[in-house]
Amino acid sequence: MRISELSRRSGVPVATIKYYLREGLLPKGEATSSTQAVYGETHLRRLRLVRALVEVADAPLAKVRAALEAIDDPDTDVHTLLGSAQHTFHPDVPEPGTDDPGVRDAEERTDALLAELGWRLIPHSPFKSELTRAIAAMGRLGRPVTDEMLRTYAAAARTVAEQDVRALDPAGSREDMVEYAVVVSAVMERALTALRLLAQEDASARLFDRGRCPEKRPPGTRE
Amino acid sequence: MRISELSRRSGVPVATIKYYLREGLLPKGEATSSTQAVYGETHLRRLRLVRALVEVADAPLAKVRAALEAIDDPDTDVHTLLGSAQHTFHPDVPEPGTDDPGVRDAEERTDALLAELGWRLIPHSPFKSELTRAIAAMGRLGRPVTDEMLRTYAAAARTVAEQDVRALDPAGSREDMVEYAVVVSAVMERALTALRLLAQEDASARLFDRGRCPEKRPPGTRE
Numbered sequence: 345m346r347i348s349e350l351s352r353r354s355g356v357p358v359a360t361i362k363y364y365l366r367e368g369l370l371p372k373g374e375a376t377s378s379t380q381a382v383y384g385e386t387h388l389r390r391l392r393l394v395r396a397l398v399e400v401a402d403a404p405l406a407k408v409r410a411a412l413e414a415i416d417d418p419d420t421d422v423h424t425l426l427g428s429a430q431h432t433f434h435p436d437v438p439e440p441g442t443d444d445p446g447v448r449d450a451e452e453r454t455d456a457l458l459a460e461l462g463w464r465l466i467p468h469s470p471f472k473s474e475l476t477r478a479i480a481a482m483g484r485l486g487r488p489v490t491d492e493m494l495r496t497y498a499a500a501a502r503t504v505a506e507q508d509v510r511a512l513d514p515a516g517s518r519e520d521m522v523e524y525a526v527v528v529s530a531v532m533e534r535a536l537t538a539l540r541l542l543a544q545e546d547a548s549a550r551l552f553d554r555g556r557c558p559e560k561r562p563p564g565t566r567e
Numbered sequence: 568m569r570i571s572e573l574s575r576r577s578g579v580p581v582a583t584i585k586y587y588l589r590e591g592l593l594p595k596g597e598a599t600s601s602t603q604a605v606y607g608e609t610h611l612r613r614l615r616l617v618r619a620l621v622e623v624a625d626a627p628l629a630k631v632r633a634a635l636e637a638i639d640d641p642d643t644d645v646h647t648l649l650g651s652a653q654h655t656f657h658p659d660v661p662e663p664g665t666d667d668p669g670v671r672d673a674e675e676r677t678d679a680l681l682a683e684l685g686w687r688l689i690p691h692s693p694f695k696s697e698l699t700r701a702i703a704a705m706g707r708l709g710r711p712v713t714d715e716m717l718r719t720y721a722a723a724a725r726t727v728a729e730q731d732v733r734a735l736d737p738a739g740s741r742e743d744m745v746e747y748a749v750v751v752s753a754v755m756e757r758a759l760t761a762l763r764l765l766a767q768e769d770a771s772a773r774l775f776d777r778g779r780c781p782e783k784r785p786p787g788t789r790e
Contacts, residue, residue, distance in 0.1 A: 355707065396708065423775035430764055463769035471764040478758035484578065485623065485750050486615065489758075496730040497755065498762050500723035505766030507719040509774055527708050529764065532720065535701035535712075536763070537756055539721050541653055541694040543728030544752065546686035551732055552646035 347373070350383045354391045361391065369394045369408060393523040400530045403432040415518050422521060429522045430529060431470065450480035457494050461502075504536060570596070573606045577614045584614065592617045592631060616746040620655060623753045630655040638741050645744060652745045653752060654693065673703035680717050684725075727759060 351358045364370040370390055373381030390412075397403045397411060411432050414420045420428075454476045458465065465472070482489045508528050512521060574581045587593040593613055596604030613635075620626045620634060634655050637643045677699045681688065688695065705712045731751050735744055 355709075392709065400704075400708065421775065423771050426771050426775075427768055430767065458765070461769075463765060464772035465765060465768050469765060469768065471761040471768075474761035475758055475765070478754050478761065481623075481754045481757075482750070485619065485754070486578075487747060487750050487754075489755070490734070493730055493734060493755075494758075497727055497759055498766070500727045501759060501762035502766040502769075504720055504723045505763055505770045507716055508763075508767055509770040511713070511716060512774075514774070524710060525767075527705070527710050529767065531701050531704045531708070531710075532712070532716075533760055533763070534704075535698055535717075536720055536724060536759070538694040538697035538701065539724035540728055540756070540759070541752065542681070542686060542688060542692060542698070543721070543725045544653065544731055544748075545650055545688055545692065545694075546684075546725075547728045547732040548646050548649050549687035551735075551737070552644065552649075 345383050346380070347383065350387060350391065354388055354395065356391055356395050360395075364391065364394055367405060369398075369405070369412065389517055389519040389523075393519045393526075396523045396526045396530075397429075397432060401432055401526045407432040411522065415522060422518065425518060425522055426525045427466065429525050432526070444480070446483050447476065447480045450476045450483065453479055453489075453494070457491075457498060461498055504532075508532070568606055569603070570606065573610060573614065577611055577618065579614055579618050583618075587614065587617055590628060592621075592628070592635065612740055612742040612746075616742045616749075619746045619749045619753075620652075624655055624749045626655040634745065638745060645741065648741060648745055649748045650689065652748050655749070667703070669706050670699065670703045673699045673706065676702055676712075676717070680714075680721060684721055727755075731755070 345353070347358055347361060350356075351361055354361075356364075361370065365372060370387060373383040373387060375381045393415075394408060394412075397408045398405075403411070411425075411429055414425055414428050454472060458472070479489055479494075508525075511528070512524055514521075516524070568576070570581055570584060573579075574584055577584075579587075584593065588595060593610060596606040596610065598604045616638075617631060617635075620631045621628075626634070634648075634652055637648055637651050677695060681695070702712055702717075731748075734751070735747055737744075739747070
């Protein structure tokens with residue numbers, strides 16, 4: 345297909361495709377003249393992935409290149425690929441320092457929670473540090489997180505993550521799987537945040553606004 | 568107490584307290600001389616709330632003032648207070664335009680989901696628009712969200728939100744409740760995001776890395 349059709353089928357403007365070609369994020373097409381080239385399905389797949397990494401995950405070009413190299417390296421298995429894709433759209437934050445006793449405590453609680461859950465994780469995940477940071481922040485703000493709260497959050501996160509992974513097509517190409525992982529992680533994170541705030545509004549309405557329709561208050565909204 | 572003790576007990580630096588006093592976010596203390604004043608428990612509560620709104624929720628000063636006015640107005644009930652507190656830390660984004668058929672479809676799906684859930688919500692919640700926007704983005708990226716996925720996310724969000732509201736102390740002051748709502752919404756959102764990414768890593772490890780410990784793969788990770 346010509347670049348115009350590649351643009352139509354991918355939804356990516358021609359000027360953006362040319363930019364990706366110049367940056368080496370998309371391999372050149374097969375030249376049919378000095379000014380024209382044709383592209384195939386592999387270009388379309390790669391283009392969709394690059395767009396997901398650049399536009400949805402807002403990843404810097406160096407990280408996009410590293411993700412593409414991993415895909416093109418047949419020695420990299422799919423699980424490792426998916427993991428490195430997740431890390432492309434998270435800023436490199438240093439692990440929290442341990443001179444603060446609040447952070448040390450939070451780190452111990454994170455480790456204890458993850459050990460209890462038995463999750464199989466890489467040793468120095470940035471998301472583990474992020475969890476530690478949130479637990480430490482709650483303590484610093486005088487609102488220490490209870491174990492019950494952490495367990496409830498972890499169970500909800502697991503339900504959602506299993507749904508995410510279940511929707512992955514194991515027969516798809518490597519690009520397709522990585523693109524799916526990036527898109528669903530980034531975009532559905534916004535959906536989950538919005539749904540939580542909506543559900544908080546509903547839970548608060550049922551707790552405080554009992555006069556209006558008391559029969560609708562389900563058990564468990566108060567202790 | 569003197570301003571130094573107010574600083575120590577709240578964890579807010581003296582210079583920041585003076586800034587809040589100048590901006591009228593914290594009422595003046597009782598003057599004991601021309602340069603000194605004493606502060607009470609009401610100042611401490613108000614200070615913790617202002618810090619949560621400014622530092623944790625990153626709310627602009629105009630929204631902080633509006634939240635404080637609502638707290639001081641005895642006609643504003645707690646449910647309304649909590650709702651307006653949530654809105655302080657979300658940017659005012661316009662409702663998505665409906666000239667795009669993808670957005671119209673997403674809007675219908677959002678409405679259908681929330682009707683099915685029976686949640687009690689204000690009519691034009693910004694979080695509803697945010698959910699619509701995420702559903703539309705998935706469609707535009709060629710990864711339409713299934714009803715199953717939306718229901719799973721909503722159920723997880725509800726579990727977490729009920730935990731959030733359960734931890735609220737209904738005997739607390741209005742400031743305490745609003746401060747709690749802001750802190751838990753903002754900080755635990757980061758915890759939930761981190762836990763979801765960790766849980767995705769675990770789910771992917773169980774799906775793709777079966778050779779290592781096949782007995783650990785629970786049912787339901789593949790279809």
